[in-house]
Amino acid sequence: MTATMHKGIFFDVDDTLYDHxxxxxxxxxxxxxxxxxxxxxxxxxxxxxxxxxxxxxxxxxxxxxxxxxxxxxxxxxxxxxxxxxxxxxxxxxxxxxxxxxxxxQFRIEMFDGARELLRTLVEAGHIVGLITNGPEAHQMNKIRAMNLGDLIPPERLFVSGAVGWDKPDARIFRHVNEATGTRPEHSYYIGDSWRNDVVGALAAGWHVIWFNHRGVKPESDHEPHHVAASYKELGELLARLGCV
Missing domain, CATH: 1.10.150 (DNA polymerase; domain 1)
Incomplete structure (x- = not known):
């Protein structure tokens, strides 16, 4: 099976994998x-x-x-x-x-169920990675603090400070597609920020799952494809979408 037939499932870091x-x-x-x-x-x-x-x-x-x-x-x-x-x-x-x-910020405890869901998605054969805004060294220190190296290889970690574009710039999502051999129509982005995650991934033609665990209101007329408020809900949603 080629990479383009797998789903690309990418996560934000701050306030999506752990409580910021x-x-x-x-x-x-x-x-x-x-x-x-x-x-x-x-x-x-x-x-x-x-x-x-x-x-x-x-x-x-x-x-x-x-x-x-x-x-x-x-x-x-x-x-x-x-x-x-x-x-x-x-x-x-x-x-x-x-x-x-x-x-x-480096005393990180991931949200309940986050690590388990990442592992499940990886074991299912999907292209799983992270897309995060910030300086490369700073964000990589957080990723190391969560001990994610056994789940996500370095080539699937995309930090805006290294890539050159910050979310919500759609170019960072397009770069991820090119670098991982995935396609927008087969790509999912999961993040908490309306401005950066929802708006940015929609502009790139990705499927968007808004991780609205704080119950905040939308900031514009954009429409995420799905909403989840916990990793339990997120896991159930991804199961319905055929990802797990």
Whole structure:
């Protein structure tokens, strides 16, 4: 059987394979020490919004300007996000939040059922891989922290900082198809971000499964093909689609 006859099934990393809110919550608690009622999840979503926006302004993780300004961008996103919730961080405080957040990102516990589903898909013969935004070394450290090397070979790990295009740019998905011998009509993308994952993969002609485990609302008129809120739901969905 040729590669084009297999399904290509690719996953996002942050907040799709593991809970990205956990390091955010821990960093804000440790440094800013907000009230017990602080809306961490809402603030987390705003941090990711500013992270995407500021990264786009720099030209994406593959751009020369990104590497030169990434430290300032990462600090600034915390200042902008937390300011919306009444927490004004000076530069030193914002740097401290970013430092703790960075350290905690490598203490990763995958979502329940995530590793098992990846293994099932690999054993079923599909082309299984990851597509993630960010600097190559940073994202690869997370992938290593999840011990995914026994499941996904290096040639199926696509990091925007190395590839040269950030999601939602459809070119990164087209590059994945070319590099793996898969076709858009046989490719599935699973991710939590509406802006990056849903919009980007749809633009490339892929089947899109929105991993909406936080129960957020769509941000545009785009329509993912399927929605799942847990790995149990995702596994059942992929079974109905004939993937497992």
């Amino acid at each position: 809110l956990t390091p955010f919550r821990g960093a804000v608690q440790e440094v800013a020490q907000p009230a017990d009622s602080f809306p961490y999840e809402a603030a987390y979503h705003r941090m990711r919004y500013y992270s995407d926006r500021l990264s786009e302004e720099l030209g994406g993780a593959g751009a020369a300007a990104y590497g030169e300004a990434v430290r300032e961008m990462r600090v600034r996103r915390f200042q902008l996000a937390l300011a919306e919730f009444g927490i004004a961080l000076d530069e030193k405080q914002a740097e401290a939040v970013q430092r703790v957040y960075h350290e905690r």
